[in-house]
Amino acid sequence: MRNRPATSIRCRILLRLLLAFFTLSFPHAPVHAQQNGSNEELLELPGEIGRSGGHLVVSLRGEPKTLNPVIAADTRSREVIGVMQADLIHINRATQLTEPALAKSWKISPDGLTYTLVLRKGLKFSDGQSMDADDVVFSFRVYLDENTHAPQRDLLIVGGKPIVIRKTDAHTIVFQMSKPYGAGERLFDGMAILPRHLLEKPFQEGKLGQIGSLTAAANQWAGLGPFRLKEYVAGQRLVLERNPYYWKSDNKGNRLPYLDELVFLFVPNADAQVLKFQSGETDVISQLGAENFSVLSRQQSGYTLTDAGPGLEYNFLFFNLNDLGEKTSLDLQRKQKWFREVKFRQAVSLAADRDAIVRLVYQGRGTAIWGLVTPGNKRWGDAKLPHPPRSLDRARVLLKEAGFSWTSGPNGESTLQDSDGKLVEFSILTSSTNADRAKMAALLQDDFKQLGMRVQVVPLEFRSLLDRVTQTREYDACVMGVASYDADPNSDINVWLSSGGTHLWNPSQAHPATPWEAEIDRLIEDQMSARSFDRRKELYDRAQEILFEYQPMIFLASPDILAGAKNSIGNFHPAVLEPYVLWNVEQLYWKSGRENGAR
């Protein structure tokens, strides 16, 4: 691993400030719409001017299941769909702010209920068919249709009622909500506009779910993204080619994307991805673990590695606070008496050695956290949230106050027991496929041993772990991680709300089980419909403080986003939001023609 002296950190901060300054002073809003002969309004992007041509090979953690955004639920599919489709308003992954995409401008009415979007002129799908307001209306009709089970549907129901979409002319669409929506236009990010000319018939026949398979002929599928389908070889790769009708250009008026081809290689595990990158088979790598990052940086040749800073992933420990009623085993009932004790959870939080986690698990490429909002989120962190350092003494005081005491064990070690004289022992579940979290759990085990708790780490396959936590709910504690997909609070709404499915310590409650959960529900719902950023921030800060006070989730650490690319790739700027490196794929280019070997 490279040494990071203070000066380089300072340089980096300066650089980041400068970058922030530039992005602020040259807004990503359409600088000026470029008029082509065909009356096309292209979106002009700032950044280096690149060279056209070449192909870029990236690895994908497995085969995507579908290319159809209406049914895609897995991350691999979403990653591929991200470069094949486009949305009306897009969140810039670098600035974390919204910017125009297919819609060249938008207006929000003063009451916050009506959004008027104006489409860019001359838009065409990747098969050359023109796109207009009818496609937009059709797309949202599909997403809102109950029978398609689109994952986007929940987002489009604001205040209990679906959004109403109306077209006023061929380029203007009006979205009517029943309640103001706090995140505003961020809603439109990721809502791919579907090709009506291809999908209307299957939609009416109720066969939309069968469309968009990888094996379909390339001309049966179209999108508005920078790349379109070219070839799929089962089990090996997916080849995408440049979309000649793409609606973005660089400052000089060259139509993007620069690359001719984008190749996804299916590489099933992280170590194999590193080997492929090392041997030059793939050109960029993302989602690097800290250990592999340092392996790569030690034998660096021909590639550059980037630490994009803390991401939005938060890792945490939580206890089983479900009320299972009569089904609860006696053992769990006894343990839940401790888990429900706020002071017990606070003591556990104080005993967790977060610095050791950052150092030993992330090799220093991470940040200790005490709340759900990570430092990677630029706008929503609560500056007032305390960051108490590890203190076993304070933890012991809290445990004592909660009625726990210590006895001497058989080997002379002191063991913790509760007020009934029962030894405090519990198990922590971790995903067996995630080495980082298993390591975290092993560190916590040792931390808690110093408080006299006997902890066992149980590695489980991720799916059965999820089943334990959300379905059968028979477990003691669990270490898990969640990565927000957006920097806005609404992306974590299911974690916050007591009715949410990822409100992990007690998911999908009919009524909030505790007063503080009810309070969080109220704050989060209020911020959802608050109009101004300041008001939302105020409410959200309060929710973060309550979460900190009651510690249902004991936050541990957040890893940095680490990525790498060959030196000759231009415009490579990994972001902390997904997709980490391909967010500006249309601007990536090869600096020299040498690498563009034919495949």
Next chain:
Amino acid sequence: MSRRRKVGFWLVVLGVLHGIILCAGFLAPCDPVRQDRKSPYLPPMRVHFLDARGHPHVRPFVYPLQLRPGTFDQYVEDTSQPRPLKFFVPGDPYRLLGFFRGRVHLFGADNERIYLLGSDGFGRDQLSRLLFGGQISLLAGLLGAGFTLLVGLCVGSAAGYFGGWCDELLMRLAELFLALPWLYLLFAIRAFLPLSVNPLHAFFLIVAVIAAVGWARPARLVRGVVLSAKERDFVRAARGFGASNFYLLRRHILPETSSVVLTQAAILIPQYVLAEMALSFLGLGVPEPVPSWGNLLSNLQQYSVLVSYWWMYLPALGMVPFFLGYLGLASALQESPDPYKIERRSLGSLA
């Protein structure tokens, strides 16, 4: 070397190796589960006799390794503070043979840790983990093999001696067990168990499962020997004199199987040690942080560890002598002591 001397040689080798593992608490410099979070992936310390200025020292010493500031796993020797190696020093408490409590370790330094085989990602001493891990893995092998041979001997001799439907039934059962894909069976059994199994239960479970699956092969071998032994003249004669079945088995037939059983034992023990390692390697064995040889090797699953920290391989090297010892013993035992023995005895009985 005669067969007897070869067997003796390998027994001495194995005795010494097992003695070392048995005294792990005394020989290991520290507690195998104690983490030292300031020294993850510390390379093995070198034992010096000459200091930085070239002066020889009578007492060997090591230089403490300091983390290079700003790095995660780069260490430099701090030559200003040589740390003399001391013998019979007090340190972490341990239990010898599970009973005798002790604090005195063979070697160490005053209140400082010494890593002769480096440390793992949690800063735990690899040497201590290797020694203590051996206790778990070897015991699993020995217990598993003992249990297997006991079952194999009983089933094999019953099938061979009584024959008929009893033989049919037991041998078909043995074939069934031979055909079982035992690794998947273990996965299945592990999945049915409660979530958190404490290390001791997990250990006995592994032993039981390994043994329960493996009895079929020794049973078939024993049956073959019993089958031929029971037709011997001296056995017939003894039966003629009115010896009971039990007496015949004990006095005349089972002693004939001893060579097969001993050879099997010498083959099965390392095989079962390996089985335990495979299970722990896959995370199904004795749970961390308890050391076992499989747990030690499972660190090597990660590519970054494979290419960055060579000392993580050392435990694997440390295990080799054990396997060599057992296999050497097995081949020494298998060598027929006297190829003409059986013929001569049968001739003798004819005469």
